[in-house]
Amino acid sequence: MTDLTRLLAHEMADRLRSGEVSSRELTEAHLDAAEAGNHALNAWLTIDRDEALRQADAADERLKGPDAGSADDHPLLGIPVALKDLISVRGGQCTAGSRILEGYISPFDAHITERLRSVGAVMLGKTNMDEFAMGSSNEHSAYGPVSNPWDLETVPGGSSGGSAVAVAAYHAPLSIGTDTGGSIRQPAALTGTVGMKPTYGRVSRYGIVAFASSLDQIGPFARDTRDAAALLHAIAGRDERDSTSAPVPVPDELLTIPLNDDEAATGLRGKRLGLPKEYFVAGMEPDSRRRIEEAVAGLEGAGATVEEVSLPHTDYGLATYYIVAPAEASANLARYDGIRFGPQLGEGDVLGNYLATRGRGFGPEVKRRIMLGTYALSAGYYDAFYVKAQKVRTLIKRDFDTLFEQGFDALVAPTSPSVAFRFGAKMADPVAMYLSDACTLPVNMAGLPGVSIPCGLSEGMPVGLQLIGPAWSELELFRLARGFEALTAGADWRGKEPAQIALTTDPAQPTPAQRAATLGGRG
Amino acid sequence: MPGLSRSDVEHVAHLARLGLTADELSLLEGQLNHILDQYAKLAELDTEAIPPTAQTIELENILRDDVVTPSLPVEEVLRNASESAGGFVVVPPILAE
DSSP: OOOGGGSOHHHHHHHHHHTSSOHHHHHHHHHHHHHHHHHHHOOEEEEOHHHHHHHHHHHHHHHHSTTTTSTTOOTTTTOEEEEETTBOOTTSBOOTTOGGGTTOBOSSOOHHHHHHHHHTOEEEEEEOOSGGGOOSSSTTOTTOOOOBTTBTTBOOOSSSHHHHHHHHTTSOSEEEEEESSSTTHHHHHHHTOEEEEOOTTSBOOTTBOOSOTTTOEEEEEESSHHHHHHHHHHHOBOOTTSTTOOOOOOOGGGGGOOOSHHHHHHTTTTOEEEEEGGGSOTTOOHHHHHHHHHHHHHHHHTTOEEEEEOOTTGGGHHHHHHHHHHHHHHHHGGGOSSSSSSOOOOSSOHHHHHHHHHHHHSOHHHHHHHHHHHHHHSTTTIIIIIIHHHHHHHHHHHHHHHHHHTTOSEEEEESOSSSOOBTTTTTSOHHHHHGGGTTTHHHHHHTOOEEEEEEEEETTEEEEEEEEOSTTOHHHHHHHHHHHHHHTTTOTTTTOOOTTGGGGGOTTSOOHHHHHHHTTOOO | OOOOOHHHHHHHHHHTTOOOOHHHHHHHHHHHHHHHHHHGGGGGSOOTTOOOOSOSSOOOOOOOOOOOOOOOOHHHHHTTSSSEETTEEOOOOSSOO
8 A cells, every 4th residue: 555645745635536545544644654753853842633633534524525626625625734833723832942932822823724724734733943943953942953854863954844854754745834044945955845935925924923024934845846836825815914914916826837747847948047156155065066056957958048147245144134133033032021921930020030031931042142133223233233234135135136127037046055964063153053044044135935946965965956036926936946846857866765764763763852962962 | 343241241131131141141242242243244335325124025004994803712811821810911010019
């Protein structure tokens, strides 16, 4: 019998409709995989078997019911999905990877949770993440690091590390992440999955734990571009409860990305792509660079033109981001004061309780960013740091605008300067960790959509290719990404499962926290 | 740009309402200064005539009708409070008697 977890979401959808398999069977197979793999991977913070099976049974009813097969049936009906643990699901815990929210129960559903319920997707549980989505390795989770199934001694990237691993390790065909500076695309690259950060304003953030409100965006992970596009279709669109959610129509063509490889590859013909030279940053691994160059050659071979272009302010992105994002975070995280959110610690006055609640509830990276942001916004430094960064942000955005005004369909670039690194490798030096996002964070600064897709292996570890488009071009990006996927359908790396997937269900394996400790992880 | 002294770090921690240990303050002093060194790069750019960007999608204000909708159930909201009484969150006295 086929292992149901190895199917792509659209293949599962076909089998659900033919009656070959039920949503309950699919859901049980994935719950079993998630439970078996969580000791060695730690990708999940909550697995809710009972609730998932209830949703699966409801989906099976809909699949059999009088309206079955109607146009209202979304391809996600009955399909298991994993949610990053900063998305509110009514009645369930929502920690954002932080000690300060341990035991917090969401009293309402996020907008995207409502959307997933309405299309009949099955929510399996909540995935591990860097605390408050601050990190590029998932090592900043208060609930322990996550292992990468390609090499269990390496990180999966972050901050949506658990969501990336849930998909890479076949615990779910689809998952949801958030991306503030690369937190979907970078872990997608490091785990060999597809991950998209949509245009700012594309998906409502109502019910999502906020990190940096001018940058945060929600997006999909999948093992295939068509599946990722279908998940985006389910969650995107205007919601009046998020004032930044834009009244821009969501194209239904997201559900009809070409299935056929030849047709998909044909779509690359005549496309004009830019290759920003600044994205081949100093310190980029030569072998990762070669994979990107091979991908570019492949795109050219399929009839696209690829021109070297310049985004001259790329090098200022890191400094700009690490002013804007911490400044916004320091304001957003003021609500964790033991009164509005978090346990009230201490026995003194109000100030004493604040200091105790926040001092003990937040981990080191969150404290660092709150300190940075508070400093950048403090009297005497506001103009020098925050206003200056907002002005440079304008320059970064103009770089992209200029290229798209010249008629480029998309930009192609590396997603990450390196493949997955070992636990502890960047924990002692925050700036080294921040550089992991050098190729992704300018895209957030400009509010643009970007997708990372696998483009090969470097010494056995996945490399991601990033496609960046103008605002609201998600459909075009998915078509281009699908074209590349089709082009490489026969590549030897394409069909490979994560190299250490077999070890992930072995209860004798160390946990990721034990591996990290052995490697001198916590710094 | 000026570096942060130990007392600056303590002042910022106070502004941020973070209770930090002496070890944390020492570690942060070094790390924050290292990160601030990266910010210095921005001084290379002349941004005198450049407007700041606070958000990227250039949406006009979108107003919605002022419609009364049900609020969240008080008991479910208060379940997350450390202490509650009579439908309120209990906090220490803010003004001395």
